[in-house]
Amino acid sequence: MKLELGKIYIKDIKFDDCQRIEDGVLYVSKEELTKIALSDDHLASAEFDIAKPGESVRITPVKDVIEPRVKVEGSGGVFPGWIAKVDTVGSGKTYALKGMAVVTAGPIVGFQEGVIDMTGPGADYTPFSKTINLVMVCKPVEGLKQHAYEKAVRLAGFRVAAAVGELARSLEPDETEVYETCTIKEGLEKYPDLPRVAYVQMLQSQGLLHDTYVYGVDAKQILPTIVSPTEVFDGAIVSGNCVSACDKNPTYVHQNNPVVEELFKQHGKTINFVCHILTNENVFLADKERSSFFTAKICKMLDLDGVIVSEEGFGNPDTDLIMNCKKITAEGIKTVIITDEYAGRDGKSQSLADAHASADAVVTAGNANEVVILPKLDKLIGTLDYINKIAGASETTLREDGTLEVEIQVITGATSEVGFGYLSAR
Amino acid sequence: MVKEIERAGIPVVHVCTVTPISMTVGANRIVPAIAIPHPLGNPNLDHEEEFKLRRKLVEKALKALETEVDGQTVFEG
Amino acid sequence: MAKIKVVHYINQFFAQIGGEEKADYPAELRVGEIIGPGTAFESAFGDEAEIVATIVCGDSYFNENIDKAKADILEMVKSQKPDLFIAGPAFNAGRYGVACGTITDAVLNELGIPALTGMYEENPGVDMFASKLYIVSTKNSAAGMRAAVKKMAPLALKLARHEKIGASVVEGYIPTGVRVNFFEKERGAKRAVDMLLKKLSDKPFVTEYPMPDFDRVAPNPAVKDMAHAKIALVTSGGIVPKGNPDHIESSSASHYGEYCLDGVEALSSETYETAHGGYDPVYANDDPNRVLPVDVLRQLEKEGVIGKLHDKYYSTVGNGTAVASAKAFAAEYAQKLLEDHVDAVILTST
Numbered sequence: 001m002k003l004e005l006g007k008i009y010i011k012d013i014k015f016d017d018c019q020r021i022e023d024g025v026l027y028v029s030k031e032e033l034t035k036i037a038l039s040d041d042h043l044a045s046a047e048f049d050i051a052k053p054g055e056s057v058r059i060t061p062v063k064d065v066i067e068p069r070v071k072v073e074g075s076g077g078v079f080p081g082w083i084a085k086v087d088t089v090g091s092g093k094t095y096a097l098k099g100m101a102v103v104t105a106g107p108i109v110g111f112q113e114g115v116i117d118m119t120g121p122g123a124d125y126t127p128f129s130k131t132i133n134l135v136m137v138c139k140p141v142e143g144l145k146q147h148a149y150e151k152a153v154r155l156a157g158f159r160v161a162a163a164v165g166e167l168a169r170s171l172e173p174d175e176t177e178v179y180e181t182c183t184i185k186e187g188l189e190k191y192p193d194l195p196r197v198a199y200v201q202m203l204q205s206q207g208l209l210h211d212t213y214v215y216g217v218d219a220k221q222i223l224p225t226i227v228s229p230t231e232v233f234d235g236a237i238v239s240g241n242c243v244s245a246c247d248k249n250p251t252y253v254h255q256n257n258p259v260v261e262e263l264f265k266q267h268g269k270t271i272n273f274v275c276h277i278l279t280n281e282n283v284f285l286a287d288k289e290r291s292s293f294f295t296a297k298i299c300k301m302l303d304l305d306g307v308i309v310s311e312e313g314f315g316n317p318d319t320d321l322i323m324n325c326k327k328i329t330a331e332g333i334k335t336v337i338i339t340d341e342y343a344g345r346d347g348k349s350q351s352l353a354d355a356h357a358s359a360d361a362v363v364t365a366g367n368a369n370e371v372v373i374l375p376k377l378d379k380l381i382g383t384l385d386y387i388n389k390i391a392g393a394s395e396t397t398l399r400e401d402g403t404l405e406v407e408i409q410v411i412t413g414a415t416s417e418v419g420f421g422y423l424s425a426r
Numbered sequence: 427m428v429k430e431i432e433r434a435g436i437p438v439v440h441v442c443t444v445t446p447i448s449m450t451v452g453a454n455r456i457v458p459a460i461a462i463p464h465p466l467g468n469p470n471l472d473h474e475e476e477f478k479l480r481r482k483l484v485e486k487a488l489k490a491l492e493t494e495v496d497g498q499t500v501f502e503g
Numbered sequence: 504m505a506k507i508k509v510v511h512y513i514n515q516f517f518a519q520i521g522g523e524e525k526a527d528y529p530a531e532l533r534v535g536e537i538i539g540p541g542t543a544f545e546s547a548f549g550d551e552a553e554i555v556a557t558i559v560c561g562d563s564y565f566n567e568n569i570d571k572a573k574a575d576i577l578e579m580v581k582s583q584k585p586d587l588f589i590a591g592p593a594f595n596a597g598r599y600g601v602a603c604g605t606i607t608d609a610v611l612n613e614l615g616i617p618a619l620t621g622m623y624e625e626n627p628g629v630d631m632f633a634s635k636l637y638i639v640s641t642k643n644s645a646a647g648m649r650a651a652v653k654k655m656a657p658l659a660l661k662l663a664r665h666e667k668i669g670a671s672v673v674e675g676y677i678p679t680g681v682r683v684n685f686f687e688k689e690r691g692a693k694r695a696v697d698m699l700l701k702k703l704s705d706k707p708f709v710t711e712y713p714m715p716d717f718d719r720v721a722p723n724p725a726v727k728d729m730a731h732a733k734i735a736l737v738t739s740g741g742i743v744p745k746g747n748p749d750h751i752e753s754s755s756a757s758h759y760g761e762y763c764l765d766g767v768e769a770l771s772s773e774t775y776e777t778a779h780g781g782y783d784p785v786y787a788n789d790d791p792n793r794v795l796p797v798d799v800l801r802q803l804e805k806e807g808v809i810g811k812l813h814d815k816y817y818s819t820v821g822n823g824t825a826v827a828s829a830k831a832f833a834a835e836y837a838q839k840l841l842e843d844h845v846d847a848v849i850l851t852s853t
Contacts, residue, residue, distance in 0.1 A: 124686075146785065147785075195703045197699065197703075206462065206463075206782060206783060207463055207782060207783025207785075208783040208784070208785060209783075210782070210783060243780060243781065244754055244780070244781070244822075244823060258690055258691070258692035258693075259692040259695065259696070261692065262692045262693050262695070262696040263696060265696075266696060266700070270700055271700070271703075283443065283461045283462035283463055283782070284443065284460075284461050284462075285443055285444060285445060285446075285458060288444070288446075305703060306699050306702065306703045307699075308695045308696065308699055310695075314823060315781055315821070315822060315823065316443070316444045316447060316462055318447070319444050319446045319447050319450075322446070323446070334699065334702045334703055335702075336695050336698045336699040336702060338691055338692070338695050339712070341682055341712065342755075342823050342824075342825065343682040343825065344825025344826070344827050344828065345755070345825065346681065346825075346827075347681040347682035347683055348680065348681050348682075348825075348827055349825035349826040349827040349828070350715050350826045351682060351712060351715075352712075353447050353450070353451075354446060354447050354450045355450060355714045355715055356714065357714060359714055360710055360714070361698050361699070361702055361708060361710050362710045362711055362712040362713075362714075363691050363694050363695040363698060363711050364691075364711045364712045365691050366684045367682045367683075367684050368823065369755055369823065369825060370684045389753060390753070390780075391753050391754035391755075391780040391781070391822065391823065392754055392755060392823070393752070393753075394750075394752045394755075394757060395750040395752070407754075407755055408684075409754060409755065409823060416691065417691075418691070418692060419690055419691025419692030419693070419694065419695055420690065420691070420692070421690060421691060422686045422687050422688070422689070422690050422691070423684055423685075423686055423687070423691075424670075424684070424685060424686070424687045424691070424694075424711055425670060425682045425683060425684045425685070425711070425712075426670040426671045426672045426673075426678060426682070426683060426685070426711065427737070427739060427819075427829045427830070427832065427833035427850065428833075428850050429718075429719075429720045429830075429833075430830055430833030430834045430837050431737070431833055431837045431840070431848050431850065432720045432721075432722065432723060433720045433834075433837070434834070434837035434838065434840070434841055435723060435841065436723065436837065436840055436841065436845060436846070436847060436848055437722070437723040437724065437725060437726060437846075437847045437848070438723075438737075438847065438848040438849075438850055439847070439848070439849055439850070440850050440852065441849060441850065441851045441852070442851070442852035442853075443852070443853070444852075448852075451826075452718065452719050452720060454720070454721075454722035454723075455722065459851070459852075462782050462853050463782040463783045463784070463785070463786045463787060463853060464786040464787065464793040464794070465740065465793065465794060465851050465852065465853055466792070466793050466794065466795075466796045466799075466851060467786065467790060467792065467793025467794075469786050469789065469790075469793075476790075476793075477798065477799070480792065480793070480796050480798070480799050481799045481802070481803075483796070484796050484799045484800060484803065484849070485803075485808075487849050488726075488729055488734075488803075488808070488809065488849075491725060491726045491729070491734075491847045491849075492725050492726050492727075492729055493725050494724065494725045495722045495725075496722070497722070
């Protein structure tokens, strides 16, 4: 499959009644966007705001971060199964608005959501302090159940991102990247001497605010499957999870999956990037066993030489990670795993809930328990009502002087286990 | 946690879903549970059925406590 | 600012007294002298610090008279009131490494003076002291002196100034087992691909997180007489009285809760909930017995299957909670359970 990804760099976002992109400036209408967001009658209100890099702004509780994209050629559309109808994506031409993101926020369950600081020490940890953020704070209609509220906010984010992406349809991209993979047979003929490598991505799939979706399907209901690595660039995988926001992948990170990007850089040179394998992290032990057996079997059937396995989350998913690593290694395939650590605030505890000797090549995205003091910022988008309860905070998080004492666990994307960031630990 | 209780000299049974973690952390008597968000329940069953299921699991846990083990043991089935 | 005062420890060889034949040279304080590697440190320190005294001791003497040597050297160090203590570097010299480790540990922990040493990774002193001290990683012979001092001097100054110490790979010390965050030059995905390329071509690579070893505790004998046994419930699933009165955190819990079950026949959604942030809370909140099976145990108690359900239960949140904290909680309530004559525990986890 071949996908041309056109990048359109956004330098600024302004509110304006006439929506357009002009000279790298995105103009959006609050009224139009509100209409799109509230087309779901589960939401009572949606308020829009803009947060720019370097501004003294804090956004919380963050649910998802999305990059606006539009499909201009080829089958399907962005976010298949949600916005576009289900059709295979990942080929043709797609435009992405770079340098910006749509951020959804809203209080869903009272704990478990992320923080994005646009300046200060917190900004160093989140990739989304470097994007110009179009933030939408969504409130539910009264009496709405948590699961329905989560879904309503998630879909509102996709609708808004797709509508913003649509504004780029007739533009000329500033830069174009071409991604191409081969079929099994083509790959063998074209690169007979290159090691065959795949990416095994574990998707968080444990329930409310812990779910991920593939072409509209809840990932807990999938058996491990394969996709072309180009499919994620069109939003084939979307996020429904933000609990302990440091190591959960917002939709933006799926759309820009860094392991896929880095493997593409080596494709045809040092490796043959065969495919992208998707698996889950379910709450039943039988599921964990089944999924890891399937993953290892798929790796074997594809005659792979090496894989990178990325985890999403921590705790019981550490077991899925170790099972995958153990079983894939047992097939004679070389394995590198990416995880993060929960080594305690003092860094002295054991970092993972599970371990095995086969996991001898580990990339770590850092200790999520590290404590940072986040300064009081001038402006807040969202609410601090829940800040003492979110995962990684404590009763004493919000201090008298307005500063926050938190573990970096609360910061969206701080310890990305798909290796989106630079943080590590030793 | 389970190891510290054992270390104090009290027999302990670990009822948990992810038994491999239990093995890794060193529990000696392990009873597999239903699912992570509801280890001793199943919301798909009606109340009475669910209670029966829970009673069975607790009985299995007691059985494990009454059983001598000489190493890490998962009480399956 | 005044210069940082440093006391430096070296063996007989680096003091140019002699080799193996002089290894029984007793500890000696040389005030105002800068000897051997000391000159390299002195120039690396510039205006920041100065060596006020050098302590020389034979390696055999130290190891054969360890208690006396240690006590004598501690007195010598104390007499100079230094801000910083440096031993070695010992490279791959085994007895020298053990001496450097022992004395650095003593200065640090008994005198409370910032202290540092340096060794080759295979020096037996590393195994003995790496988890207690900052030991800068050096080459295996004195040919690596310049490189060693280049790493040791700046780290020593940081320690003396009580600055935050970065990760081992950044500062150049041998990993202490304490995990420290830092920003890499390449993003994680790139590092993973680079590591895989090395692994695929059978080239050496360094894992960023070595797998730990786990300790084991032998199982206790089984319960003989269940019908008269007192059974306690413990959970890491965060079941707490509604409103979470002890404010147990949804993740990385800093404490546990002890709650009374006296007169409680079953848990209900009106009176109990979960504080755990790591799983979908809906099921546990709807019926907390799904995590803490009080209802069933009460029935078994009535039927005489068990003697008694202990009237207290202990609860914490396993989510992201440091193993060391969980261990400390459990060690504490295990003592309470013992005092309350509990015969066995059912621990439930989510």
